[in-house]
Amino acid sequence: MLEVSGLRVSYGGINAVKGIDFAVRAGEMVTLIGANGAGKTTTLKALTGLLRPVAGAVRYNGEDIVAVPVYQRVKMGIALVPEGRGIFPRLTVEENLDMGGYVRNDVAAIRADRDHVYALFPRLAERRRQTGGTLSGGEQQMLAIGRAMMSRPRLLLLDEPSMGLAPLMVQKIFATIRAIAAEGVTIMLVEQNARLALEVCQRGYVMESGEITLHDNAQALLANPQVRRAYLGEDA
Amino acid sequence: MEIFLQQLINGLTLGSVYAVVALGYTMVYGIIQLINFAHGEVVMIGAMVAFSVIGWLAANTALPPLVIVLIGTLAAIPACVGVGYALEIFAYRRLRHAPRLAPLITAIGASIVLQQVAMMIWSRNPLGFPQIIPNTVYHLEGATITLVQIAIIVTSVLLMVGLTLVVYRTRLGVAMRATSQNAHIAGLMGVNVNQIIAATFMIGAALAAVAGVMVGSYYGIAHYTMGSLLGLKAFCAAVLGGIGNLAGAMLGGMLLGIVEALGAGYIGDFTNNVFGSNYQDVFAFLVLIGVLVFRPSGLLGERIGERA
Numbered sequence: 001m002l003e004v005s006g007l008r009v010s011y012g013g014i015n016a017v018k019g020i021d022f023a024v025r026a027g028e029m030v031t032l033i034g035a036n037g038a039g040k041t042t043t044l045k046a047l048t049g050l051l052r053p054v055a056g057a058v059r060y061n062g063e064d065i066v067a068v069p070v071y072q073r074v075k076m077g078i079a080l081v082p083e084g085r086g087i088f089p090r091l092t093v094e095e096n097l098d099m100g101g102y103v104r105n106d107v108a109a110i111r112a113d114r115d116h117v118y119a120l121f122p123r124l125a126e127r128r129r130q131t132g133g134t135l136s137g138g139e140q141q142m143l144a145i146g147r148a149m150m151s152r153p154r155l156l157l158l159d160e161p162s163m164g165l166a167p168l169m170v171q172k173i174f175a176t177i178r179a180i181a182a183e184g185v186t187i188m189l190v191e192q193n194a195r196l197a198l199e200v201c202q203r204g205y206v207m208e209s210g211e212i213t214l215h216d217n218a219q220a221l222l223a224n225p226q227v228r229r230a231y232l233g234e235d236a
Numbered sequence: 237m238e239i240f241l242q243q244l245i246n247g248l249t250l251g252s253v254y255a256v257v258a259l260g261y262t263m264v265y266g267i268i269q270l271i272n273f274a275h276g277e278v279v280m281i282g283a284m285v286a287f288s289v290i291g292w293l294a295a296n297t298a299l300p301p302l303v304i305v306l307i308g309t310l311a312a313i314p315a316c317v318g319v320g321y322a323l324e325i326f327a328y329r330r331l332r333h334a335p336r337l338a339p340l341i342t343a344i345g346a347s348i349v350l351q352q353v354a355m356m357i358w359s360r361n362p363l364g365f366p367q368i369i370p371n372t373v374y375h376l377e378g379a380t381i382t383l384v385q386i387a388i389i390v391t392s393v394l395l396m397v398g399l400t401l402v403v404y405r406t407r408l409g410v411a412m413r414a415t416s417q418n419a420h421i422a423g424l425m426g427v428n429v430n431q432i433i434a435a436t437f438m439i440g441a442a443l444a445a446v447a448g449v450m451v452g453s454y455y456g457i458a459h460y461t462m463g464s465l466l467g468l469k470a471f472c473a474a475v476l477g478g479i480g481n482l483a484g485a486m487l488g489g490m491l492l493g494i495v496e497a498l499g500a501g502y503i504g505d506f507t508n509n510v511f512g513s514n515y516q517d518v519f520a521f522l523v524l525i526g527v528l529v530f531r532p533s534g535l536l537g538e539r540i541g542e543r544a
Contacts, residue, residue, distance in 0.1 A: 050424070070424060071425075071429070074425065079424075082424065086421040089417060090417055091417065098407075099411070102411065102426045103426035
């Protein structure tokens with residue numbers, strides 16, 4: 001579904017991503033783990049078109065999408081749950097969700113999907129008339145995920161969905177991500193919480209200062225001593 | 237008391253015009269944090285185009301006055317929308333990521349260009365508004381209100397209601413607000429940000445066209461320099477209300493009109509006639525200075541902390 005080859009991205013004059021290759025197959029849950037500043041977010045920004053790569057190809061369903069502008073990639077089925085959630089603070093919860101479905105025209109189906117999001121996150125339904133800025137961090141994360149789902153993505157990119165959330169909320173968010181995957185949405189998850197990410201996903205890539213240094217099945221990575229030492233906080 | 241009521245009516249009339257023009261400033265500022273100092277010139281172009289059409293129709297046809305004014309306004313709107321769009325494309329779009337001073341200087345440049353072009357097209361002489369609207373005057377507790385004043389106030393209220401509906405009830409409006417709050421994320425949602433910004437300029441310009449007709453018919457003349465002072469005052473009104481805030485622009489415009497009119501009405505009494513009503517223009521800028529000193533975010537301006 002997604003094939004990335006030789007991807008190089010500069011960000012503020014720094015070579016943040018130095019020629020990486022990876023692939024995500026349809027229906028898979030793949031994670032990209034790594035320390036802060038390893039280039040994970042930059043990689044996602046290149047996938048969504050927020051950053052233009054210096055070199056390399058991003059193939060989505062066989063088509064090179066490097067030159068496709070940001071706003072057209074949503075229509076192709078790529079949605080991002082951005083780092084820090086990116087909620088519109090002065091739009092209501094409902095308007096935020098409507099923005100998620102902006103590229104669609106099927107009013108009835110949009111309404112049905114909105115109700116589906118509300119069923120998934122009843123808290124959002126209670127707050128549908130409140131503005132996004134008044135929500136708690138966890139509620140905002142729910143809204144960000146719900147909003148991304150409103151475009152009916154085939155590939156959902158999530159950037160640090162656990163960031164800044166209480167453990168219980170993290171569990172809830174990850175259960176939802178798993179449920180979304182069960183609906184057939186392909187997922188690429190960027191996480192600092194490596195253990196959580198590897199427990200949920202089937203495969204993982206490890207990123208270190210702009211390069212992919214390891215990739216394997218999630219189970220194997222969980223058992224890998226190098227990964228355990230560097231990312232799972234264990235003594236070897 | 238009669239002076240007070242009379243000046244209140246005059247102030248509301250002028251304030252309506254300020255409010256409609258201020259909306260153009262505040263919408264553009266809200267979406268790209270740019271003060272479009274050429275906006276006053278768009279108002280002027282609207283007045284000039286409308287007056288040309290109205291003058292020709294009044295001289296050559298026997299259409300009823302209301303129809304003539306309407307056709308004139310309808311001619312001014314696409315002209316102004318075109319100018320607004322051209323400003324965005326040629327003057328500002330390339331400077332979207334430049335330091336903020338660059339587009340500001342460009343805006344001033346664009347305003348000079350528009351003025352000079354208008355002077356070349358319409359000459360230095362003012363265009364007169366043909367005497368076609370009956371000068372009906374209504375008496376009200378000792379004060380008077382003219383038909384033109386009523387038309388101006390009603391039209392601007394309709395425009396403000398219409399704009400509010402567009403911004404808060406339509407898909408375009410939600411996309412505009414989303415873009416103003418976070419353009420990157422709006423793009424991720426599938427919003428063509430450039431299109432939304434252009435649409436914002438065009439809506440502001442359409443409002444400016446109507447404002448041009450209103451202010452021109454109120455004073456009875458249109459002139460290629462009429463946009464600068466009007467634009468500056470409307471900008472003051474937008475700052476007074478809180479720049480970037482729609483309701484603020486409406487409130488700021490009305491208040492500024494009223495302050496100006498009452499100021500002009502009473503300044504003679506308060507200063508033993510040392511200063512006269514010709515000091516009217518001073519009040520807008522006194523208000524601007526006052527706002528900047530005491531409440532820089534404006535009356536309805538957003539607290540900085542609200543940005544999540």
